[in-house]
Amino acid sequence: MNIDFSLRKQIALALNESFGADITADSLSLQPTRKEFTGTYTFVTFPFLKISKMKPEETGEIIGDYLKSNSEIVEDYNVVKGFLNLHVSDMAWIKAFSSIVSNDKNGFRPSNGRRIMVEYSSPNTNKPLHLGHLRNNFLGYSVSKIYEALGYDIIKAQIINDRGIHICKSMVAWEKYGNGETPETSGMKGDKLVGKYYVAFEKQYRQEVNALVDSGLKMVEAEKKAPIMLEAVEMLRKWEAKEAETYALWETMNNWVYKGFEITYNHMGVTFDKLYYESDTYLRGKKVVQTGLDKGVFYKKEDGSVWIDLSADGLDEKLLLRSDGTAVYITQDIGTAIERFTEYPDLEKLVYTVGNEQDYHFKVLFLILKKLEYSWADGCHHLSYGMVDLPTGKMKSREGTVVDADDLMDEMEQTALQHTQDLGKIEGFDEAQAANLYRMVGLGALKYFLLKVDPRKGMLFNPEESIQFQGNTGPFIQYTFARISALLRRAKETGIGLFMSDETFQGRLHEHEREVIYLLTQFESRINEAAGEYSPAVIAQYIFELAKEYNKFYQEVSIFGEQDEAKKRFRISFSYAVARTIKSGMGLLGIEVPERM
RNA sequence: GGUCCUGUAGCUCAACUGGAUAGAGCAACAGCCUUCUAAGCUGUAGGUUCCAGGUUCGAAUCCUGGCUGGAUCACCA
Numbered sequence: 261m262n263i264d265f266s267l268r269k270q271i272a273l274a275l276n277e278s279f280g281a282d283i284t285a286d287s288l289s290l291q292p293t294r295k296e297f298t299g300t301y302t303f304v305t306f307p308f309l310k311i312s313k314m315k316p317e318e319t320g321e322i323i324g325d326y327l328k329s330n331s332e333i334v335e336d337y338n339v340v341k342g343f344l345n346l347h348v349s350d351m352a353w354i355k356a357f358s359s360i361v362s363n364d365k366n367g368f369r370p371s372n373g374r375r376i377m378v379e380y381s382s383p384n385t386n387k388p389l390h391l392g393h394l395r396n397n398f399l400g401y402s403v404s405k406i407y408e409a410l411g412y413d414i415i416k417a418q419i420i421n422d423r424g425i426h427i428c429k430s431m432v433a434w435e436k437y438g439n440g441e442t443p444e445t446s447g448m449k450g451d452k453l454v455g456k457y458y459v460a461f462e463k464q465y466r467q468e469v470n471a472l473v474d475s476g477l478k479m480v481e482a483e484k485k486a487p488i489m490l491e492a493v494e495m496l497r498k499w500e501a502k503e504a505e506t507y508a509l510w511e512t513m514n515n516w517v518y519k520g521f522e523i524t525y526n527h528m529g530v531t532f533d534k535l536y537y538e539s540d541t542y543l544r545g546k547k548v549v550q551t552g553l554d555k556g557v558f559y560k561k562e563d564g565s566v567w568i569d570l571s572a573d574g575l576d577e578k579l580l581l582r583s584d585g586t587a588v589y590i591t592q593d594i595g596t597a598i599e600r601f602t603e604y605p606d607l608e609k610l611v612y613t614v615g616n617e618q619d620y621h622f623k624v625l626f627l628i629l630k631k632l633e634y635s636w637a638d639g640c641h642h643l644s645y646g647m648v649d650l651p652t653g654k655m656k657s658r659e660g661t662v663v664d665a666d667d668l669m670d671e672m673e674q675t676a677l678q679h680t681q682d683l684g685k686i687e688g689f690d691e692a693q694a695a696n697l698y699r700m701v702g703l704g705a706l707k708y709f710l711l712k713v714d715p716r717k718g719m720l721f722n723p724e725e726s727i728q729f730q731g732n733t734g735p736f737i738q739y740t741f742a743r744i745s746a747l748l749r750r751a752k753e754t755g756i757g758l759f760m761s762d763e764t765f766q767g768r769l770h771e772h773e774r775e776v777i778y779l780l781t782q783f784e785s786r787i788n789e790a791a792g793e794y795s796p797a798v799i800a801q802y803i804f805e806l807a808k809e810y811n812k813f814y815q816e817v818s819i820f821g822e823q824d825e826a827k828k829r830f831r832i833s834f835s836y837a838v839a840r841t842i843k844s845g846m847g848l849l850g851i852e853v854p855e856r857m
Numbered sequence: 858g859g860u861c862c863u864g865u866a867g868c869u870c871a872a873c874u875g876g877a878u879a880g881a882g883c884a885a886c887a888g889c890c891u892u893c894u895a896a897g898c899u900g901u902a903g904g905u906u907c908c909a910g911g912u913u914c915g916a917a918u919c920c921u922g923g924c925u926g927g928a929u930c931a932c933c934a
Contacts, residue, residue: 294877304876306914316914342914343877384934424934538934565932574860575930582932589934619861620929646862647927683896701896713870717863718927729896731882732870739896747893782873789873801871801881808881815889815898857896 263348263356263781264290264301266333271303274326281311292778298338299345300778306342316342350769354830357777358761361837367783367844372411375606378404378643379417380613381530385517386426387455389524390655391648391663391721392615395710398850399645400613401530402711402796405848409787415604418532419596422514423539428495430454431509432488433461443516449523449666450516459660464488527669529703529850536596542587545595548632549581557631568628578624593625594632601636609639611794616644616716643794646718648710663721672702672727679729685857697854701735704851708734711849712800732804737842738853740807744839745855747819751832754820759833765826772813773831776838779806783841787848796849803845810838 268285275281293299305312305319312319320339327334327346335349360366380400383389389397404414434441434457443450465488472482483489498506525531549566552558558568558580566581580591587595601607612622622642629637647654655662676698680686686694705727712732713719729735769777782802790798819835822828843853 289873291873291876295880296878302877306876309914340877421934426934563932576859579932584932586932588932592934615928616862617928623861644862649927679896683894685894685896709869717870720869722869728869728883731896733882733896735896736882739894743894743897750893785873797870798873804881811897812899814893818893820893857894 263333263352264785267301267303267327267331267346270327270331270333271323273330274323275308275311278322278326279308279312281308293345297340297343297345298347300348300774301346303344303346304342305344309342320344348774350774351764353769353774353777354764356781357834357837358759360777360780361759361833362761364840366780366837367787367841368409369411369784371413373413374411374608375413375415375604376407376609376611377415377417377534377600377604377607378407378611378613379419380643381418381525381532382421382614383418383521384421384424384426385451385454385514386430386458388449388451388520389665391665391668392655394528394665394668394706395645395648395719396613396615397525397528397530398707398710399643399715399796400611401850402799402848403611403613403643403791403794405850406787406791406796406799409844409848410791412608415534416532417534417536419536419538419541421538423499423510423537423542425492425496426458427454427510427514428492428499429461429465430458431506431513432491432495433457433464434513435509436464436488443519449520450518451520451524452666453520454513454517461488461492524665527666527703529852538592541596541599542592544587544599545591545593546581546585546587548594548598549587549591552580552628552632555632557628568631570624570627573627575620575624575627578628590621590625590628593621594628597625597629597640598634601634607636607639609641610636611641611643613643613645616646616718618642619644641794643715645715648719648721651720651722669703669706672706673698674702675727676702676705676729676735679735680857689856697857700852700854701729701738701857704734704738704846704853705729706734707849707851708737708800711796712804714797715795734846734851735857737803737807737846738851739857740811741839741842741846741853742855742857743814744810744835744842747832747835748839749855750820756832757829758836759826759829763826763830765824765830767824767827770813770817772809772816773834775809776806776813776834779809780837780841783845790848799845799848803842803849806838806845807842810835 265285267290268288271288272283272285275283290301290303293302303323305316305323309316309319312322317339320342324337324339324344328337333348333352334346336347338345378400381393381397383393401416404416408414437460438457441453443453446453448456465486468486468488469482472485473479477485495506499510549558552568553560553566558566560566563583564585565579565583567577567579569577571577578590579588581587597610600610614622619642626637626640629640650661650663652661680697680701686697689697709727786798786802790796817831819828819831822831846853
């Protein structure tokens with residue numbers, strides 16, 4: 261039974277019968293009653309005064325009376341001005357609870373056969389993953405899980421920027437200074453090794469640029485003329501010409517990076533269903549340019565370059581094809597979007613998880629697709645997220661202020677280890693179990709920290725103090741789960757059975773029990789909301805509320821000390837439902853929960 | 858300069874999409890472990906929701922104009 265919906269239906273009936281209105285349940289909304297008033301749900305009557313032609317108080321009374329005498333759900337009500345506060349009966353709560361606890365898939369919908377592609381990560385192959393990638397990956401992965409919960413079939417995709425000047429820089433530096441170093445000979449992770457040469461390139465490049473500037477060249481000139489840069493550009497030219505030696509080196513170094521990335525992704529707990537490589541796609545999209553010209557959407561300048569004028573839409577003119585006939589980034593993106601919808605004709609949405617620095621780019625991209633009259637253009641969505649900054653400002657690879665993903669995850673686990681040992685909580689754990697716990701807790705803290713904030717907002721990461729283990733944190737929620745797990749183990753040992761859906765017991769529900777059941781009934785709609793906003797933060801917030809409310813119950817109400825057997829069984833089942841919801845909710849964030857901690 | 862995003866307690870964030878006296882966590886202070894895991898719970902203190910107008914029964918939320926911080930506007934990716 262869905263309390264929320266039943267109530268809205270009955271309120272609609274009340275409005276229609278009492279005031280001759282013509283209102284559907286879907287058009288009504290209920291909100292939780294504020295703490296300082298009694299009740300669970302509040303119906304705001306202000307908007308309906310025109311229909312009732314009465315004062316707010318009278319309108320509330322009439323609806324309240326109607327509900328009290330016609331609804332099994334409403335036990336009582338009170339009216340404060342235009343607010344009708346409804347008190348739900350314990351019986352209704354227990355009924356709602358029973359239907360939740362008996363459904364192990366509560367909150368999740370069965371497959372709907374519809375398909376969505378979520379793209380995330382999109383790394384460059386010239387350096388290791390960093391904190392920004394963590395936010396990106398956790399967001400993309402979580403949004404995938406959230407849509408999966410709604411029944412969608414998800415393709416998790418990664419586009420790997422494996423070609424271009426950046427990787428050529430690493431290649432040049434490796435050739436010059438590498439002495440044949442490999443991940444095997446150096447013992448370094450492949451991505452770290454390639455990153456090392458990227459840094460080496462930049463260092464040498466800066467020196468050369470400075471020297472040229474000192475000798476009188478302008479900065480812009482110097483940046484183009486530095487000898488090592490000329491080598492990188494030449495390397496790129498050779499690569500595009502598929503010159504064998506260069507191509508082989510490129511493949512070798514990229515493969516080192518992929519092996520490194522694989523380790524990092526495994527550690528992060530993210531996976532992909534589909535890999536796209538820029539080296540396969542970078543020439544795509546040129547064909548579309550002709551289509552656009554034919555349709556009159558694009559136009560050609562005298563020098564042969566192709567543009568689109570978006571000034572009527574408040575944007576600028578955008579280049580699509582250089583005068584030498586080569587494609588630019590957006591052309592490539594148009595091409596790959598078309599390709600993906602061709603490959604998966606039933607694709608309903610294509611979600612790009614990319615930082616907000618590319619807001620403009622995606623706005624232009626989607627607008628162009630629309631102007632080209634692709635019916636699926638409206639299904640494209642930019643999941644834009646704010647940058648993660650450090651107390652010292654922006655992360656800059658050149659200045660070495662980048663927080664490395666591997667290092668950060670390791671540090672988090674170290675901190676988890678420290679906390680656990682300080683608290684003396686791992687009696688009876690063997691080494692592997694302990695290590696697994698540190699991993700869960702450390703990563704849980706990190707993921708929760710990055711996901712609990714509205715994606716759109718930029719965030720500050722202070723390595724010293726940002727990640728806590730108390731309060732609104734991953735470990736707090738994991739701890740709540742572990743506590744409940746302990747209860748359930750004990751219940752099993754002592755042979756306490758589960759509460760049956762047709763059971764009742766003497767006495768009233770505890771207020772925290774009502775509050776928690778209320779939250780349990782909200783799970784599905786919160787998943788919906790999270791999906792609609794592409795915001796795992798909605799889920800994070802929800803689980804936190806649930807865990808917090810349950811902890812209040814746990815603190816105040818005894819379970820095994822309860823004399824009434826039916827009530828004891830209820831509380832065990834109740835705790836089970838909370839644990840299950842925590843587990844599946846955290847699963848939507850990509851966070852695991854331990855049975856003991 | 859144009860466009861977009863952002864601004865809420867000392868700090869990090871909420872506020873169910875326009876609803877009641879704006880809520881949590883951290884930090885501070887005061888309490889609660891012979892009883893189910895104290896990574897917990899309770900309480901105190903902390904606010905001109907950046908500013909000024911407007912819209913209406915009602916605004917942190919919507920509109921206008923400023924201000925702060927950020928992003929972006931390349932024949933870069």
